[in-house]
Amino acid sequence: MESYDYDLIVIGAGSGGVRAGRIAASHGAKVAVIEKDRPGGTCVIRGCVPKKLLVYGSSFAHELTDAKGFGWQISGVQHDWSSLISAKDIEIDRLEGIYRNLLKNSGVNLISGAAKLAGPHEILVNDKTISAKRILIAVGGMPTILDIPGMAENAITSNEALDLNELPETIVIHGGGYIALEFAGIFAALGSKTHLIYRSNFPLRGFDENVREHIAECLVDRGVILHPQTSITKVEAESGKQTIWLNTQETIIADQILSATGRKPNTHSLGLDEVGIKTGPVGQIIVSEDAQTSVPSIYAIGDVTDRVNLTPVAIGEGHAFADSFYGDNPRVMSYDMIASAVFSQPPIACVGISELDAIQQGKKIKIYESRFRAMKNTISGRQEKSYMKLVVDAETDKVLGAHMVGPDCAEIMQGIAIAMKMGATKSDFDATVGIHPTAAEEFVTMRSPSR
Numbered sequence: 001m002e003s004y005d006y007d008l009i010v011i012g013a014g015s016g017g018v019r020a021g022r023i024a025a026s027h028g029a030k031v032a033v034i035e036k037d038r039p040g041g042t043c044v045i046r047g048c049v050p051k052k053l054l055v056y057g058s059s060f061a062h063e064l065t066d067a068k069g070f071g072w073q074i075s076g077v078q079h080d081w082s083s084l085i086s087a088k089d090i091e092i093d094r095l096e097g098i099y100r101n102l103l104k105n106s107g108v109n110l111i112s113g114a115a116k117l118a119g120p121h122e123i124l125v126n127d128k129t130i131s132a133k134r135i136l137i138a139v140g141g142m143p144t145i146l147d148i149p150g151m152a153e154n155a156i157t158s159n160e161a162l163d164l165n166e167l168p169e170t171i172v173i174h175g176g177g178y179i180a181l182e183f184a185g186i187f188a189a190l191g192s193k194t195h196l197i198y199r200s201n202f203p204l205r206g207f208d209e210n211v212r213e214h215i216a217e218c219l220v221d222r223g224v225i226l227h228p229q230t231s232i233t234k235v236e237a238e239s240g241k242q243t244i245w246l247n248t249q250e251t252i253i254a255d256q257i258l259s260a261t262g263r264k265p266n267t268h269s270l271g272l273d274e275v276g277i278k279t280g281p282v283g284q285i286i287v288s289e290d291a292q293t294s295v296p297s298i299y300a301i302g303d304v305t306d307r308v309n310l311t312p313v314a315i316g317e318g319h320a321f322a323d324s325f326y327g328d329n330p331r332v333m334s335y336d337m338i339a340s341a342v343f344s345q346p347p348i349a350c351v352g353i354s355e356l357d358a359i360q361q362g363k364k365i366k367i368y369e370s371r372f373r374a375m376k377n378t379i380s381g382r383q384e385k386s387y388m389k390l391v392v393d394a395e396t397d398k399v400l401g402a403h404m405v406g407p408d409c410a411e412i413m414q415g416i417a418i419a420m421k422m423g424a425t426k427s428d429f430d431a432t433v434g435i436h437p438t439a440a441e442e443f444v445t446m447r448s449p450s451r
């Protein structure tokens with residue numbers, strides 16, 4: 001029998017890697033996790049968590065506006081960007097500490113350094129080779145920057161946007177996906193003149209078409225300047241300002257340009273080719289259902305595999321991996337009915353398929369929709385409407401998709417996802433008594449299909 005330094009070495013101490021490492025250790029495995037940056041990874045250090053804190057911080061602006069209609073007399077209110085950033089940094093430091101402790105308390109050896117694969121069982125880190133029976137790659141992804149003149153030199157990405165020294169007076173955000181919309185919400189709420197530039201007719205390609213249209217209207221109402229079907233041809237910097245050239249012949253002068261045109265697997269320095277790990281067109285590691293790469297002793301989970309790029313999915317994949325190989329409980333991650341949310345302002349949440357997906361899958365469907373002004377918006381005077389949609393299989397009555405744009409939709413959608421994962425039908429929704437008065441009750445009171 002060959003002997004190795006560890007049963008398992010995980011590369012990457014993000015959400016997926018940490019979960020895999022500590023569950024494997026709890027099952028009795030000898031585990032090391034290697035991390036070149038801060039434990040916590042994209043989600044905790046430079047993604048979901050700091051972003052959500054800035055979403056919370058900025059959304060008070062809308063609350064303050066709405067409060068006036070309810071009798072609050074508010075004057076002289078100011079926001080201090082640097083206080084928000086410092087508070088956010090303190091919280092991220094705290095969470096990093098928790099991640100370190102989680103690993104320590106489960107007996108995992110955290111190694112600080114950049115890992116490079118040196119063989120099917122070997123890793124080079126800090127000029128030393130260490131070995132393991134199995135290696136798990138969980139290094140996540142990184143922002144891409146498009147090959148547009150001046151973009152790479154002048155644009156920031158979501159990484160830097162979370163740590164700016166000053167709130168930009170004007171910001172241009174390139175892209176119409178998750179990150180673009182979330183940062184548009186943050187900067188616009190805090191008072192930056194915010195331009196969103198994207199190539200499609202509506203933001204969020206892949207989301208339900210009505211949701212896309214609806215969020216575009218809401219973004220305009222919340223002060224975001226939309227530039228649909230537009231591309232950037234050049235970025236030039238002079239005296240601390242950026243000039244952004246558009247294909248429409250317009251130019252925008254901004255303090256910052258944020259590139260939010262997607263992310264790519266973080267595989268460039270791992271030495272994948274040298275050990276023969278197969279990758280796909282965007283550099284993603286190709287894995288089997290149980291996370292195995294083309295090298296049998298090496299596995300991969302999370303964004304580096306570019307399947308469903310969401311933190312809870314990476315965590316689920318890491319947990320399934322650890323249970324399968326160290327817990328005597330072989331299982332694979334279920335990708336069915338994964339709910340997700342975009343923390344734009346207002347937010348968007350969905351689970352299941354869109355109306356268009358259902359049509360393209362040849363399903364006979366019924367669509368139930370509701371567009372309504374939330375009760376809070378009556379007295380506040382805010383004209384914004386919420387939107388809800390259920391996509392229902394006309395033959396089986398099963399709810400195939402649930403979609404919402406509106407306050408609290410992410411919190412609402414989690415419960416809907418449980419019902420849909422259990423195979424809920426529209427009749428089950430109808431038989432559920434609503435909680436009154438809430439927005440959520442609309443999901444159980446939509447009686448007549450709109451088509």
Ligand code: NDP
Nearest residue numbers: 175176177178179180199200205260261262263309341342
């Ligand atoms: P997305 O894939 O969501 O969006 C990328 C955007 O960039 C799209 O609008 C896309 O346009 C545009 N784009 C891509 N290539 C080009 C190009 N060549 N020219 C012009 N525009 C282009 O990526 P994000 O970076 O926003 O986020 C990455 C992933 O991270 C998400 O998909 C999601 O999985 C995850 N994430 C999840 C969050 C959450 O759960 N709340 C938050 C943030 C990130 P088009 O649509 O036309 O292709």
